Amino acid sequence: MILYPAIDLKDGQAVRLLRGDMEKSTVFNDDPAAQARAFVEAGCQWLHLVDLNGAFAGRPVNADAVEAILAQTDVPAQLGGGIRDMATIETWLEKGLARVILGTVAVENPDLVREAARAFPGKIAVGIDARQGRVATKGWAEETDVMATDLAKSFEDAGVAAVIYTDIDRDGAMGGPNVEATADLGRAVSIPVIASGGVSSLGDLTALRDTGVIAGAISGRALYDGALDLGEALRALA
Template sequence: MILFPAIDLKEGQCVRLKLGEMSQATVYNADPAAQAKAFEEQGFEWLHVVDLDGAFAGTSVNGAAVEAILAATKNPVQLGGGIRTIEQIEAWLDKGLARVILGTVAVRDPDLVRGACRRFPGRIAVGIDARGGYVAVEGWAEISELSAAELAKRFEGAGVAAIIYTDIDRDGVLTGINWEATIDLAEAVDIPVIASGGLASIADIVRMTMPDAAKLEGAISGRALYDGRVDPAEALRILREAQS
């Protein structure tokens, strides 16, 4: 069970959004690379990075910040936001990313995702961001007619390394992860699922250790870590002890 600290990038800075609204961004660190190194020193073993500007623009915007992060940490990094072609995927993997997260393109061009999984086995994740149970695309600006489960099932057997499931209605508001919807999704597919959106306290960390959450790969934490609501040492200790 992995706890992924999140770095969301907007205009080269480390921010957190509220309910996915770009107008409601709080800057937490002007130096994302330093933040990445700090997470590594706190004991985290993975890093989740999102290029928020890129998600809206449809192409990487905060590339320099991502490259600085890759240079600053030895931890594997997964990146999403604006990556929509095989060429972009290959370029980022060549720069040292462990995993690329495909979101909008998973709805628009599922064959591209399947092809990427064949070409880069184990290194392609799908980001499913849902509002009211339906998949949002284009940086959460548009709601599709697809349910999260319908989209996930399209990629069964394709070789997707993980699904990052975000409940937008809970993102950045510290109300707790939507465990019911996340676990339901994990039970609907064989692909590992990572919970995202709303992790609020140590109670969510403890919830990660419950038997029905065992099939999840982990969960992502952003604002709760930055605000000090989740102590990294305590959270990582709880997860280690649960696995021992």
């Protein structure tokens, strides 16, 4: 199971939100590229980046910070937030991203996900963010009646590289991930599932790994707060 350190970008800084609330953000580093380098030096295999402003704006906002991270690190990175058309997907992949994450458009324009997955094999992931199993879009500001499992199943034949499943109520709350719901999703689809939201201890990581159906886990606040030591976690998962 791969551990993805998270760098959430707001106004050019590395922050963490509490349950997706932009008004409840904590700045952890005003130099996101330096934060990325620290994660890489600790041994991470991937980076998980989110353009929070972009998720609300519907277009890239923190591009400078993302480009600085790509220029100063040598591990693959995936990015979500504000990526809602083919031109933006192409631009980010040309700039060196290993994978783009499509969230809002997976609900509003699933054909774009399919088109992108065909055009860029292995480079398109679907971000599914849910409260009580129902998908939320536009930076989690809008809730839908779409069930997370149904959305994931709809892309079974699309060739997407991964599904990133975030339990919004767990995100940034340091209360542990929703292992059961994430594992249920992992069993329901053949697409690799990456867990996000609430991963805050080594025990959380091993619980996710031991399900046998979760391909990766994303952690943010716990790494910044020191509740989870990245080097120790990577050694344990290895």
